Amino acid sequence: MRPNREYKIEEIDLGDLLLNVLDRKNRGERISQICAAYVDGKYELSYSFIQDGLHRFTTLRVICDLDTEVPSITEIYPMAVFYENEMKELYGVNVKYISLDYNNKLYRIEKETPFLPKEKK
């Protein structure tokens, strides 16, 4: 097992997402990854942050319905642009107001939302 297993998943409401992310930015944390998953008919969105030096890896977990609008965090963390475009394109997450929205053209693929089960499209 890894000697340092300090990682945490905090479940938050979608409405608290931007405030939480802003708080992380003010603490000097950098964004490490964002990803979506489809679990039991809902989206599970994970926003991971790292406090360098402390090796603290925290993931904010947001669970939302498939048609819910998710606010973009690119105004707070501009580098989130590729992560958000990716989850919009592969899973169909309805991310709104991405600073550079590729409109499903980030990946040059023919299938729409390929990672979402067929019956949910």
Added chain:
Amino acid sequence: MGKKSIVPFGPQHPVLPEPIHLDLVLEDEIVTNVIPSIGFIHRGLESLTEKKDYFEMVYVAERTCGICSFGHGMGYCEAVEEVMDVEIPDRAKYLRTIWMELSRLHSHLLWLGLLADGFGFESLFYQSWRIRERILDLIELTTGGRVIFSVNKVGGVLKDITPDMLKHILTELDQVEADVRVIEHTFLFDYSVQSRLKGVGVLSRKQVHMLGAVGPFARASGINIDMRSLGYEAYGDLDFEPIVSSDGDSYARCEVRIHEIYQSIDIIRQAISKIPEGELSVSVKGNVKGEHFVRIEQPRGEAIYYVKGTGKLYLDRLRIRTPTFANLPALVEMLKGCNYADVPILILTIDPCISCTER
């Protein structure tokens, strides 16, 4: 105000083998804005979790990329092992560490060659790749493969390295080190090389931090992050310090990678001197139930593996966040304000791997 134009760059470009497309907005010869597009080689590897069970997914993870293949397999296995509370044997940890560092060596030497090719120093390119051949031979000797090793499994490793092979690795590494010292002098002190790298593509520590860059790219700007210091596999037993520079330019990125070559050689020597006897793997029973994030240091920087399972043979989610994906925003920022002629070199200095990025 100069003449404005938009120049498409890539996805096929003589200097850049990686299929990335950039729309470069120029004012005369100066880049003022960059709009990147990726997605030409997206293979949907993560969604293969629907068709391959979690044991077979090791081979899928390994095929994410040809250069960091071993690391991807190892990162995936570690993530599954963490969820399933599997403790692999110490010998397997050391073997993984040795192969990981051999991967880093061949990746950095490959990059040095590509960089030399990028600034038009053909003989330096040949020399870098000639040295890399020795590393590939070692990898072939110990695993049977040169690109995809396929030695990782959930619970340990599939192959051992015999004492004779370990001795041979040490002998070869002495020669590699001597050869690298020769090309290092040209990379770091040659006037024409310096003129292409020094002061070009400077990113400050603050910029790199806020743009989320990782790996040698971030360390060249003074950010002391190296996931190996988390102490996974055998790294916790070995002495090393992250190589950091503060200049933040292309020269610093080259310098950091060259010093990391010596560091990797040293880590392999330490690992060989301490490798314990014992089993190669433990048997793994049951299915993945739970989730875990694992971070490892690939040659290009921090890579993240996320697995989630609900007790079935097939995972619910596999997520691989590769270093180049994290480095793209910093690349875009770095290109703004640079000279058009420096664009290929600057892209090369992040050591891009678009195959990894798109998965």
